[in-house]
Amino acid sequence: MVEFRVLSLQGGSILIKLLLILLLLGSGSGHNECHGTSCGRNEPLIRFPFQLTKGMRDGCSYPRICVHCTEKNVTMLAHPTIKLQVSKIDYKKHEIELRDPEKCLPKKFEQINNLAIKYKFEGTYDGSNSLSFFDCSLQHMISCPIYVSDSDASFQLNLTSCTKMFDIVVAPVSAYMLQSNSANLRWSNPDCAKCEAKGKTCKWKKNSTEGDIECFDCKGRKRRIHIPRWFIFTVTGSVLLGLVIVAIIKLVLYYRTKQEDQARVEKFLEDYRAENPTRFTYADVKRITCGFREKLGEGAHGAVFRGKISKEILVAVKILNISQEEGKEFINEVRIMGKMHHINVVRLLGFCAEGTHRALVYGLFPKGSLQSFIFPSHDKDHFLGWEKLQRIAIGIAKGIEYLHLGGNHPIIHFDINPHNVLLDDNLVPKLSDFGLARLCSKNPSIVSITAARGTLGYIAPEVFSRNFGNASYKSDIYSYGMLLLEMVGGRKNVDMSSAQNFHVLYPDWIHNLVDGDEHIHVEEEGDVTIAKKLAIVGLWCIQWRPVNRPTIRSVIQMLETDEEEELTVPPNPFHSTTSIISGRHTSTRPLELEVIEE
Numbered sequence: 001m002v003e004f005r006v007l008s009l010q011g012g013s014i015l016i017k018l019l020l021i022l023l024l025l026g027s028g029s030g031h032n033e034c035h036g037t038s039c040g041r042n043e044p045l046i047r048f049p050f051q052l053t054k055g056m057r058d059g060c061s062y063p064r065i066c067v068h069c070t071e072k073n074v075t076m077l078a079h080p081t082i083k084l085q086v087s088k089i090d091y092k093k094h095e096i097e098l099r100d101p102e103k104c105l106p107k108k109f110e111q112i113n114n115l116a117i118k119y120k121f122e123g124t125y126d127g128s129n130s131l132s133f134f135d136c137s138l139q140h141m142i143s144c145p146i147y148v149s150d151s152d153a154s155f156q157l158n159l160t161s162c163t164k165m166f167d168i169v170v171a172p173v174s175a176y177m178l179q180s181n182s183a184n185l186r187w188s189n190p191d192c193a194k195c196e197a198k199g200k201t202c203k204w205k206k207n208s209t210e211g212d213i214e215c216f217d218c219k220g221r222k223r224r225i226h227i228p229r230w231f232i233f234t235v236t237g238s239v240l241l242g243l244v245i246v247a248i249i250k251l252v253l254y255y256r257t258k259q260e261d262q263a264r265v266e267k268f269l270e271d272y273r274a275e276n277p278t279r280f281t282y283a284d285v286k287r288i289t290c291g292f293r294e295k296l297g298e299g300a301h302g303a304v305f306r307g308k309i310s311k312e313i314l315v316a317v318k319i320l321n322i323s324q325e326e327g328k329e330f331i332n333e334v335r336i337m338g339k340m341h342h343i344n345v346v347r348l349l350g351f352c353a354e355g356t357h358r359a360l361v362y363g364l365f366p367k368g369s370l371q372s373f374i375f376p377s378h379d380k381d382h383f384l385g386w387e388k389l390q391r392i393a394i395g396i397a398k399g400i401e402y403l404h405l406g407g408n409h410p411i412i413h414f415d416i417n418p419h420n421v422l423l424d425d426n427l428v429p430k431l432s433d434f435g436l437a438r439l440c441s442k443n444p445s446i447v448s449i450t451a452a453r454g455t456l457g458y459i460a461p462e463v464f465s466r467n468f469g470n471a472s473y474k475s476d477i478y479s480y481g482m483l484l485l486e487m488v489g490g491r492k493n494v495d496m497s498s499a500q501n502f503h504v505l506y507p508d509w510i511h512n513l514v515d516g517d518e519h520i521h522v523e524e525e526g527d528v529t530i531a532k533k534l535a536i537v538g539l540w541c542i543q544w545r546p547v548n549r550p551t552i553r554s555v556i557q558m559l560e561t562d563e564e565e566e567l568t569v570p571p572n573p574f575h576s577t578t579s580i581i582s583g584r585h586t587s588t589r590p591l592e593l594e595v596i597e598e
């Protein structure tokens with residue numbers, strides 16, 4: 001969930017960045033120092049020394065010439081009193097063409113004159129500029145009642161019904177221009193010639209009220225894309241709306257899954273207190289394992305994944321590779337397994353039986369299995385020490401005793417090996433995978449998989465072939481004996497180099513050890529005693545004939561005794577031909593077992 005949120009935050013920040021870029025691009029549609037801007041399609045380009053302002057306010061003074069755009073996209077001079085349209089700007093000749101939107105430019109002569117004085121505009125007309133103004137308002141049907149005549153009489157008017165108003169000796173515009181509603185004026189300042197000679201353009205110096213200019217290099221600057229404002233607002237709005245909707249959906253989902261998690265934890269705790277395994281759906285299993293993210297290992301019955309029911313409750317989820325259609329049988333078996341509670345037995349916390357999915361949920365043991373703690377005693381860095389090994393051996397035996405004798409439903413494990421002994425933080429051993437032999441008995445691939453895993457050496461001869469007798473509780477004793485010998489020797493007891501014929505490697509040194517002439521690594525006095533005791537008990541457990549093997553209670557008694565002398569060394573089972581019931585085998589060392597088809 002945390003990652004989910006982080007991802008969505010990242011996604012959100014990317015979207016926000018996109019929006020900012022759009023807005024920046026949009027802001028490029030305003031005044032652009034390099035390329036200028038305009039009010040509309042056929043409107044003049046507005047660039048230095050013109051400045052686009054937002055309204056009619058006289059926001060800028062000489063030498064800045066301010067213009068603004070009307071709602072109808074017409075370019076107007078920005079002036080509080082003068083209403084004149086800027087219809088053309090010639091940046092080469094430094095000329096602007098002004099028009100009266102009310103089509104009566106002579107009436108606005110005074111304003112033009114004031115403008116020319118304010119901005120030091122020059123006239124573009126070379127002839128005599130003495131003008132006479134007439135009031136012709138008595139003439140009907142005319143839109144502009146003021147007539148202008150110049151001294152050159154180049155523009156003759158019918159003035160019979162007009163009265164002369166005044167004469168102007170020097171005017172910046174000609175009578176012809178005024179009458180034809182267009183006045184051309186030239187600006188001389190600011191002069192951008194110096195910058196332009198350098199291939200640059202001009203811009204106003206920042207923070208200068210005097211209207212100082214500086215050169216500005218536009219080369220290499222890409223032209224900004226013009227994106228209409230409506231487009232930007234629509235896109236921005238849609239994206240924001242989308243983000244809000246996504247956030248709401250995520251929030252709803254987040255709270256819903258939180259509620260589901262809470263309900264799952266409550267149900268789990270309730271079942272835990274009632275000592276029942278919780279039934280999970282397959283969706284629960286997926287959520288608990290975060291989509292089967294972390295695999296802890298794989299055994300004969302399936303893969304094991306790390307999982308989490310709540311922050312505090314960590315679990316290991318075994319996804320069984322059995323596909324029984326009938327879930328009832330499975331659930332019955334699992335309920336029996338769930339009743340098994342002992343300090344040396346892994347507690348089954350839950351299960352899943354949905355469709356063909358079968359899973360078992362156990363408590364998590366981060367230290368893993370005993371397999372990773374079995375090292376030879378001379379490997380000082382890893383060897384656990386004889387005291388701890390003895391405690392672990394007794395713990396495992398007590399776990400087996402509980403399975404065999406403790407509950408209402410006795411269980412033969414059938415797969416005792418170091419992989420199936422998990423260790424908690426205090427190195428207390430916990431037997432796992434009990435009950436799986438029965439649960440998965442319909443799976444024909446198990447024996448071969450077990451063989452491939454290398455736990456074959458732990459399987460009692462009678463489990464392997466009926467020629468050696470019937471499988472029983474004593475079969476677990478055999479596996480336990482092999483486990484003890486491996487704990488003492490710290491090495492594999494089976495040579496798997498040949499797939500078909502395997503050898504049980506009966507270690508000579510074990511006999512030497514119990515006879516007293518083997519030098520093992522000891523830290524303390526008692527260490528040899530413990531090592532010998534574990535070896536003797538191990539040898540008793542691996543007797544060929546089940547009847548010759550001790551019960552698990554006797555095993556515990558032998559392990560817990562302090563009297564070394566009390567333990568007698570059993571005959572070497574690998575030398576005894578008489579102990580093999582069928583008599584098919586003759587003894588060889590190391591003994592070679594043949595797989596006999598049932």
Ligand SMILES: Nc1ncnc2c1ncn2[C@@H]1O[C@H](COP(=O)(O)OP(=O)(O)OP(=O)(O)O)[C@@H](O)[C@H]1O
Pocket residue numbers: 296297298299300301302303304316318346362363364365366368369415419420422432433450453455
């Ligand atoms: N409850 C658990 N907590 C931590 N790790 C576990 C737990 N159960 C199993 N594992 C790890 O997952 C691995 C696979 O376990 P699994 O019991 O499926 O197979 P195995 O015991 O190694 O082999 P097999 O099933 O053939 O006996 C083990 O090696 C063990 O390290």
